[in-house]
Amino acid sequence: MATLTNKRILLGVTGGIAAYKTPDLVRRLREAGAEVRCVMTRAAREFVTPLTLHAVSDHPVYTDLFGASATRELPTTSTDNAMEHIALARWADVVLIAPASADFLARLVHGRADDLLASLCLAAAGPLAVAPAMNRQMWAQPATQSNLTVLRERGVRILGPGDGSQACGETGSGRMLEPHELTALCAGLFETGELDGLNVLITAGPTWEAIDPVRGITNRSSGKMGYALAAAAAEAGARVTLISGPTALSDPDRVRTLRVTSAQDMHDAVHREISGIHIFIGVAAVADYRPSRIAAHKIKKTGEHLNLEFERTPDILASVAALPHPPFMVGFAAETENLEANARAKLLDKKLDLVAANPVGDAGAGFGDWTEPRAVGQGRPAYGFESDTNRLILLDRTGTTPLPAGTKPALARLLVHEIALRVRAAQSSRRTG
Numbered sequence: 124m125a126t127l128t129n130k131r132i133l134l135g136v137t138g139g140i141a142a143y144k145t146p147d148l149v150r151r152l153r154e155a156g157a158e159v160r161c162v163m164t165r166a167a168r169e170f171v172t173p174l175t176l177h178a179v180s181d182h183p184v185y186t187d188l189f190g191a192s193a194t195r196e197l198p199t200t201s202t203d204n205a206m207e208h209i210a211l212a213r214w215a216d217v218v219l220i221a222p223a224s225a226d227f228l229a230r231l232v233h234g235r236a237d238d239l240l241a242s243l244c245l246a247a248a249g250p251l252a253v254a255p256a257m258n259r260q261m262w263a264q265p266a267t268q269s270n271l272t273v274l275r276e277r278g279v280r281i282l283g284p285g286d287g288s289q290a291c292g293e294t295g296s297g298r299m300l301e302p303h304e305l306t307a308l309c310a311g312l313f314e315t316g317e318l319d320g321l322n323v324l325i326t327a328g329p330t331w332e333a334i335d336p337v338r339g340i341t342n343r344s345s346g347k348m349g350y351a352l353a354a355a356a357a358e359a360g361a362r363v364t365l366i367s368g369p370t371a372l373s374d375p376d377r378v379r380t381l382r383v384t385s386a387q388d389m390h391d392a393v394h395r396e397i398s399g400i401h402i403f404i405g406v407a408a409v410a411d412y413r414p415s416r417i418a419a420h421k422i423k424k425t426g427e428h429l430n431l432e433f434e435r436t437p438d439i440l441a442s443v444a445a446l447p448h449p450p451f452m453v454g455f456a457a458e459t460e461n462l463e464a465n466a467r468a469k470l471l472d473k474k475l476d477l478v479a480a481n482p483v484g485d486a487g488a489g490f491g492d493w494t495e496p497r498a499v500g501q502g503r504p505a506y507g508f509e510s511d512t513n514r515l516i517l518l519d520r521t522g523t524t525p526l527p528a529g530t531k532p533a534l535a536r537l538l539v540h541e542i543a544l545r546v547r548a549a550q551s552s553r554r555t556g
């Protein structure tokens with residue numbers, strides 16, 4: 124089956140009898156993994172109701188150029204300072220017009236912007252595809268054919284039409300392609316992602332270990348590295364679940380994000396989510412120790428010293444690697460000294476497939492050709508905890524692969540690529556073995 128995992132399809136429905144097939148089209152696009160939002164022209168609403176498309180897409184249907192529902196409902200990345208047609212155009216990975224009437228094709232050619240659908244087609248930066256549907260004579264008209272030539276030259280993808288009997292009783296060219304054919308063609312509009320069809324579970328951020336009702340211990344992890352990895356894995360076509368400790372970051376786009384507090388919460392959430400996971404990536408800076416008991420009331424200031432007793436937290440990464448059929452296991456190792464030796468020990472001790480060694484504190488000073496400046500005036504290095512940039516060196520059982528220093532999102536994409544290479548190699552050696 125075609126895969127459209129994480130893809131956002133804006134389905135524009137124009138006035139034509141083939142509009143009756145659009146509920147089935149929406150259902151098939153969603154089964155292939157896409158998120159679908161529908162925009163209908165006034166004429167389309169004579170053939171199928173917005174309520175039907177709302178029910179099958181699970182989202183309200185947009186019809187009004189001057190409405191404001193999209194600006195309320197879409198992710199903020201799409202709606203920042205945007206009007207309805209701009210918000211929808213920004214949201215969509217592809218705009219698919221099905222059925223596309225002869226009139227709508229003509230309006231597209233002329234760049235009309237007199238209703239919501241025509242306006243958003245002008246505003247969309249991504250691919251635009253049309254599935255023409257009309258009577259065979261209308262299809263054969265030189266006007267229609269020259270409109271199609273213009274659209275094709277502008278890069279619009281023309282899907283169909285098919286041949287056969289038509290609703291008007293005639294037989295010939297002009298039928299809208301069937302929903303299953305349109306779904307497969309839509310998948311072909313996207314480059315295949317490196318992690319297409321894979322389930323990825325990622326931990327990120329710090330944990331918070333309570334001491335009493337108002338105090339606790341935590342660390343400097345901001346979550347930036349883990350959130351960037353979650354976004355990069357989703358961009359590569361994976362279904363991503365992110366289990367995050369307390370951070371100030373917003374949930375990454377297209378990622379299912381679960382918030383937890385302590386190491387124990389994170390451990391329990393990971394084990395609830397682990398079934399069916401192909402790749403596990405532990406980026407979280409999980410507390411290794413927690414107070415042995417949490418005081419029921421705020422601890423009072425009494426003597427000169429306060430002693431707290433700590434106990435070990437569960438090792439989440441090691442516990443997943445110890446499962447009977449573990450996923451591909453990726454760990455991180457934040458080290459202030461002996462970067463490679465410590466990271467390699469974690470690779471072996473925790474039975475991992477890959478470790479991303481991350482120099483933190485002053486470790487970067489002795490780390491290869493690291494020359495990035497420190498964050499000006501902030502007194503902290505521009506790698507590791509909190510910073511927007513980072514440096515990683517990858518270790519597996521065959522050797523080491525240093526990644527070039529860069530922003531966390533750029534490094535995350537490189538790391539996803541390295542993981543995908545290894546996972547695909549393991550899958551194909553299992554097939555041939």
Ligand code: PMT
Nearest residue numbers: 344345346347348405408409438439440455457481508509
């Ligand atoms: O969040 P940022 O500000 O962007 O910073 C990113 C980062 C520096 C936190 C990140 O790049 C990083 O290096 N994360 C690992 C931090 C760490 O504490 O590593 P560790 O050496 O303590 O743990 C090794 C591995 O075991 C890690 O994958 C960790 O998630 C995992 N672990 C550790 C302890 C524990 N109880 N359970 C675990 O799963």
